[in-house]
Amino acid sequence: MVMISINQQDELPLVEQVVRGVSRQIDERVLRQGARLPSIRQFANDHRVSRFTVVQAYDRLVAAGYLESRQGSGFYVSKPVDAVAANEAACDLDRAVDILWLLRQSMQQRQFELMPGCGWLPPEWQDASALQRGLRTLARGRSRALVEYGNAFGYLPLRQDLQQRLGELEIAASPNQIVTTHGVSQALDLLFRYFIRPGDKVLVEDPAYFNLFGPLKLLGAELIGVPRNQDGPDTAKLEQLIQQHHPKLMITTAVLHNPTGTCISQAVAYRLLQLAEKYQLMIIEDDIYGDFHGGRATRLAALDQLNRVIYVSSFSKTISASVRVGYLACHPDLAQELVDLKLLTQLTSCETSERLIHQILSEGHYRKSMMRLRSRLERAREQTIGPLESLGMGLYAEPEYGFFLWTRLPSGCEWNAAELAHRALESEMMLAPGNIFSPQQSISPWLRFNAAFCADQPQVFERLKPLLECAASDE
Template identity: 40%
Template sequence: MNTRETSYARSIANLIAHQISQGTYATGQKLPSIRDYAKENGCSNNTVINAYDELTAKGLIEPRRGSGYFVTGASRAKAPDEEASSLGRTMDILWQIREQMRNAPDSLHVGASLLPNEWVATAELDKCAKKISHTTRLDTMPRYGTQFGYAPLRHYLARRLASMAIEATPGQIILTHGANGAMDIIITHFVRPGDTVLVDEPGYYPLFGKLKLRGVRIVGVPRLTDGPDVQALEQILRHTKPRLFFTQSLGHNPTASDTSPARARRILHLAEQHDLLIVEDDPFVDLKPDGMARISTLDQLNRTIYIGSFSKTISASLRVGFIACHPDLASELADVKTLIHVSSSEYCERAVEAIVTADSFRRNISRLRNRLESATEHAVKIFSQRGYTVFHEARQSLYLWASIPGFPDSMQLAREMMKQNIVLAPGAIFQVDPQQVSPWARYNVAYVSDPRFLASLPR
């Protein structure tokens, strides 16, 4: 079964599992026949067979010879949200976040989410600190920042978005504590316990943790090499009423895939049909060409909320991100920001503004793009020479999503690597159900050529 068919089967299985937990399918009820389900949803019989097999393995349904598939009595008693506490279900995610934040000198973080310190222009931080001290009245710094954030940085972002053909005034932009702070604001405003939210799968695991803590029912939309699977998305929307769809159009974490223009248009069309709000996370806003397909460019922030940050290009420590949204929504989200955080850090926002408006910033970004492109090409070559499978061979990306022969469960590979103080990001943590075995893992291209990692790889 190919990657797309596997993803589609898993999507069907996740959808039916969600419907069982919601009571759409009751205990003892017969599911549609394989042929009927395939015909109704425009997929192959084999796809439905694999979906039903997965549900059977989880104990949610059971086959009865000559009669079909039926919902088991255990399925309602053991709905995912009822099996353990919300905090308990986030422990694998918390472990991975802690590992990403560790700075142990003897560890090599091949699965890291950030560029190496030496790649980013850390010297610019020293320069901007001096600039701030010369241009800022120190008697204003003990005060809280403004509700929307530092105005000069919001004006810069309005110009930056315009260069990507996204029209937004400074009043439509709210500065946040990084992209994660932006997600917190959006989730708090839109989502209530029991609501359904769509996410890329595989996808951004800290988001999964936030949603689980909120008591949300998460449904994954399979990620293909050119973006979300719109066939699976259409089927999900026919059977559920999700409020939001969180997606990364460009440089997707962890697969490195970019959403194609045709797929972006189709996603937006489905969102309009089903009253779905799209939250587009763009962590690589400065590392990808301005002309690449973004759903927010097509939609102009009517049915999209655009999230960005400076963690990948300046410093994750500054914790500066932003939300760009429809004018009618901006004040509401700014109010939520005030309730959650009171304000964001004006000092950090001033620091970012000083860096991004400096003449050297664009030169640094250009060098960083070239270096990343070279590292991506080299990493793909290393994996290809060893016979490893790369999900998507991007021209330039921070990540590779790859599987290594002999390790059908990348968690086992991660354990083996951990013995050598090499930290991977195994595929299971990027899935809505982290108990699902995955052969895939995320690799940071900046570390793939490290001699310690190369020496540890199975041949």
């Protein structure tokens, strides 16, 4: 059954919601070419919208080439035009294909009614009014800047903001050590393209942010998982793995690690840097959740001062995922090389977006809005941990900050987390099972919950309950 999410309260017209929902499912191959769509009456009943809305939406989808109407038979997802046999791809997308499935799922999560597995905050939690004010200010500002190519390193005033922000984290970085990017994704992609040759071994944490795995595999890297403990990567195991595999690069998150929500201890950070020094390892520190930490956290880059550590972060989780502003900070010589790579492959970044973020940072509300978010998240975690524990789920570690809760299925649960997630999809709920965070996609009893979504959507717990009972009663 085709189900898309319709929100009667949304200011977006219902026709538009149907057009977007269906086209997205086609784009993401949830609806396959040749598939038949529900009849207009059926779709209208399923989604509690008028038939007139569905007629209009289907018509627009036909006009847009997504659907074709067959006389007397209904609406079908359009067939492709006659094709040349697809050329062989030089890059091995297949190697990354499981990841791609996950990524597509993750980019379509808002199609589901409940999203406790989501990797970001509910849009309503973010301060869109700051973006609106920022846009108005840009509209009033220097018009020339709206049409010109930006600086290759990135908009200087924003890099100066970042210099100050990094300074507050005790990381000294001048603007010529800071390169803006299209989200953390481009920062990582530039770094991976710069460092990695096919066959190279790369250390990632296990579990880790799953969007890392695809780009690494695409470049032919072999992923080596380092077990992640509550206080950071397991350094004893790390040294063994280094000796065994001779990796040149490690990617790690010190602060509010995704998915566990844990932070590195000072001792582990120090030991990690000692090993990096001893074995000539470069470390990429992904600090994308750093601003959610309200206390004094240990960062590798603050100890090492961008010598062996390359720092990457972005505003996608805090200000806006849509404007795509991220950055990296590193040694100035490396920064120049990465800017060259950025220029060659994408020219400059989007200065309009960078000016927008600079505007928001200079306005002075960012700090306060992060403080509010942190308090709200604290309550959300409390509202989530209790109900999860009542369901028999066990928390890996209680995070001090952030929105991720890494929880274990009840003992006696016959299903692994992927099986549970699969069943949950049937009741319109998107979970984040542990296997997707494993570099080897190993079966796992762990799940990542997003406290913000759980607090907003307490139905999550009601829907989890029968699923867990069902999993237990399979015995």
